[in-house]
Each structure stands twice: as C-alpha cells, then as structure tokens.
Amino acid sequence: xxxxxxxxxxxxxxxxxxxxxxxxxxxxxxxxxxxxxxxxxxxxxxxxxxxxxxxxxxxxxxxxxxxxxxxxxxxxxxxxxxxxxxxxxxxxxxxxxxxxxxxxxxxxxxxxxxxxxxxxxxxxxxxxxxxxxxxxxxxxxxxxxxxxxxxxxxxxxxxxxxxxxxxxxxxxxxxxxxxxxxxxxxxxxxxxxxxxxxxxxxxxxxxxxxxxxxxxxxxxxxxxxxxxxxxxxxxxxxxxxxxxxxxxxxxxxxxxxxxxxxxxxxxxxxxxxxxxxxxxxxxxxxxxxxxxxxxxxxxxxxxxxxxxxxxxx
Numbered sequence: 185x186x187x188x189x190x191x192x193x194x195x196x197x198x199x200x201x202x203x204x205x206x207x208x209x210x211x212x213x214x215x216x217x218x219x220x221x222x223x224x225x226x227x228x229x230x231x232x233x234x235x236x237x238x239x240x241x242x243x244x245x246x247x248x249x250x251x252x253x254x255x256x257x258x259x260x261x262x263x264x265x266x267x268x269x270x271x272x273x274x275x276x277x278x279x280x281x282x283x284x285x286x287x288x289x290x291x292x293x294x295x296x297x298x299x300x301x302x303x304x305x306x307x308x309x310x311x312x313x314x315x316x317x318x319x320x321x322x323x324x325x326x327x328x329x330x331x332x333x334x335x336x337x338x339x340x341x342x343x344x345x346x347x348x349x350x351x352x353x354x355x356x357x358x359x360x361x362x363x364x365x366x367x368x369x370x371x372x373x374x375x376x377x378x379x380x381x382x383x384x385x386x387x388x389x390x391x392x393x394x395x396x397x398x399x400x401x402x403x404x405x406x407x408x409x410x411x412x413x414x415x416x417x418x419x420x421x422x423x424x425x426x427x428x429x430x431x432x433x434x435x436x437x438x439x440x441x442x443x444x445x446x447x448x449x450x451x452x453x454x455x456x457x458x459x460x461x462x463x464x465x466x467x468x469x470x471x472x473x474x475x476x477x478x479x480x481x482x483x484x485x486x487x488x489x490x491x492x493x494x495x496x497x
Contacts, residue, residue, distance in 0.1 A: 242465035249459040262466035279446040283427040286366040294374030319372035327436040330365040355442045381415020
C-alpha cells in the first residue's frame with residue numbers, strides 16, 4: 185500500500201523543453217520551404233502593398249479629379265467626414281443585414297447539401313457536379329438572371345406570386361431578391377468547404393454512437409459538428425468576408441436604390457461618380473479595416489474553439 189502511495193505521489197515526467205535545437209534536416213527543410221514560398225510571397229507583397237499605401241496616402245488628402253490643382257494634405261479630415269455622415273452608417277447597416285442573413289442561410293443549406301453529397305449512395309459524382317453548377321456561373325450573369333426573374337414585365341417570380349407592382353421598387357422585396365441571389369450563387373461554395381470537413385469525421389464514431397443508442401440528431405450535434413469546427417470556421421470566414429464586400433448583385437439590381445446601398449457601392453459612387461479620390465480612398469481604407477476586424481474576430485473568437493482537441497483541454 186505504501187508503495188502505491190509513493191508511486192501516486194511521484195512527480196509527473198517533465199516534458200522536453202520546446203527550445204531544443206533543430207536538426208540539420210529540419211533546418212534544410214525550412215530553407216527549402218522559404219525558397220519555394222519566398223518568390224510568391226514577395227510578388228504578393230509588391231502587388232498588394234502599393235495599392236494599399238496609395239489608398240492610405242490619398243485618404244489623407246483633399247484630392248478631387250474635378251479640381252486637380254486643389255490637392256492638399258488634410259490629415260484625418262476625410263475619415264472624420266465619412267464617419268460623421270449618416271449615409272456611411274446606413275450603408276454599414278445595409279451591408280451587415282445582407283451579410284448576416286445570407287451567410288447564415290448559406291451555412292444551413294450548405295451543411296444540408298454537403299451531407300447529401302457526402303452520403304449519396306449512387307450517382308455521387310453527378311450529384312456533386314449538379315450541386316456546384318450555380319457556383320460555376322459568373323456572378324454578373326447570375327445577378328442578371330435573377331434580376332430578369334424579378335422583373336415585373338418579364339419575370340416569372342411576380343407572375344408566380346401574383347404581384348402587380350415592381351418588386352424591385354420596394355426595399356423589403358429588393359432585400360429578399362438580393363439575399364436569394366447570394367444564397368443561390370454561393371451556397372455550393374459553402375457546401376464544398378463543409379464537404380471537406382465531413383470527410384475528416386470517422387465513420388467508426390458514428391457506428392459506435394449508433395450502437396450506444398444515439399439518435400441521428402445527437403450523432404450530428406455531438407460528433408459531426410465538433411469535429412467539423414475548423415471547416416465551419418473557414419467556410420464562415422471566407423463567405424462573411426466575401427459577402428461584406430458585396431457589390432455586383434446590388435449594382436445590377438438597382439445600383440443601391442431603395443435603401444440597399446452597400447459600403448462597396450458607396451465607395452464606387454464616391455470614387456467614380458463624384459471623382460472624389462480623397463473621400464473614396466477613406467471609404468476604401470475603412471472597408472479594409474472592417475474586413476480585417478471581422479477576420480480577427482473570427483480567428484480569435486472562434487479559432488480557439490475550432491482547434492483540434494480544444495474541448496479535451
């Protein structure tokens with residue numbers, strides 16, 4: 185008995201220090217990785233650094249193509265003008281509404297579509313090919329097709345619903361049309377990312393849970409979803425960032441009329457319609473910062489929970 189107590193009180197083995205020197209093979213592999221990735225990384229930095237720096241510099245100036253001789257450094261005045269304008273906060277709200285609703289529905293439908301493609305007994309290749317057709321269509325073409333479908337004169341949706349007025353002349357129905365278009369176009373992409381996560385879930389766990397009497401919902405919620413958290417995080421992150429920069433669908437439908445203008449539409453109208461490079465660049469930088477903030481929140485807020493073994497720790 186005393187031996188058992190002594191054994192239980194023995195200190196746990198100290199894990200090896202992480203600061204060990206790398207072997208020559210590890211160093212050579214890192215050098216090879218740096219040489220392979222380095223050229224592409226340098227090109228990406230050079231390609232993206234100049235536009236970003238140029239936009240930041242322009243945002244600090246009073247720069248208008250209509251008055252080229254009046255260019256002047258004004259500091260953060262453009263940012264103060266944008267942030268104090270009600271139209272900025274209205275467009276942020278419009279963009280957030282479209283993003284949250286469309287991405288949320290895409291996640292649910294994408295999960296169902298991924299499960300259907302993953303569990304298809306026969307014709308799995310045909311099912312996956314058909315499901316991915318909408319994502320293969322160019323975004324502008326998809327937006328035009330849905331714009332014609334909602335048109336009062338030539339569209340099948342007003343005839344199906346018995347509408348007597350143009351649906352795209354009302355804010356609510358325009359929101360519905362834009363969100364449906366985004367869901368139809370991008371749900372296959374969400375499903376494709378979730379399908380990759382489903383492939384990582386071992387079938388043995390489902391079989392063991394089924395033998396223990398777990399229902400289908402319990403197996404999905406307790407086994408599939410926890411193991412798919414990294415894939416769900418990636419899918420939500422990609423689609424949220426993309427949806428928050430929505431432009432083409434809104435521009436084709438009504439160019440932001442009826443209270444549906446997004447931040448990208450505001451940026452477009454400020455730069456190309458008003459030719460105000462200073463304010464337009466300020467809007468661009470603010471949009472960039474919002475996208476970066478969304479990515480940071482996703483990675484820091486949900487990344488720890490999505491890490492493998494996080495629940496066990």
